[in-house]
Amino acid sequence: MALMKTIGIGDLAGRTGLSVSAIRYYESAGLLNSERNAAGQRRFVRSDIRRLAFVQIAQQLGFTIEQIREQLAALPAKRTPNKKDWSNISRNFRKELDDRIQRMIRLRDNLDGCIGCGCLSLRACALLNPDDKAGKGGAGPRYLLGDSSEYKET
Template structure:
């Protein structure tokens, strides 16, 4: 049971925040190392979080599921004050920054899905003919061996 109501002016404990977000206490401390949340310390040296940190952590969880790194997520949150709730306009700005990357990823996944359907359908998995792994045998132009692994581009 959260004890948040007993301390409205002292902030949330790390346990309260864990309960509200579904994260383990250790995970919250990990997010702190990236600057996604920045607790203040009370007179006893204990971490205290603001209610806005619930939303910051929830945002980080969703953004991670979309493939964004914690460094990227922290970078998007960095311009905003640490202990203040972001406005709707702030969140819209962050969303706009993510939108192009998400749209590009959706396009990549759709192309992969479409090519993979054809590859599974024919079953050849030929490195000379496969449009997915090596369209038009382009890897031969880069030399012998596993060029896609060696060159990584």
């Protein structure tokens, strides 16, 4: 990292709106790297501004630090990421976002009846799970998560 092309942590904080402590945390979490100058100050490449913007957006979308780190690991370490690099990450996140959207739509579409009756025992309720028959599919509200309703009583 050439020092002339780098910025200090205070400048990086000013450009991203993040606190210095948040930037240190993201660095310790492996989301970005710094080098130290002769005085021991952290120096970051300017492309870290965009990298941290991505981190903020990804967190707002509900991605974990680990998921974000995995995606950022695909970016080049020694050059500024280009449009193709960011497009690849976008494609990777799109599937997860599409899956979440579908789960939210199912929840929205099936929740009305449940909230209306409140008892969870109606045979027509999408949440009905007598004798934990849906438990074979795993934990949680299996029908709202998209499991088939083959275990439901009719």
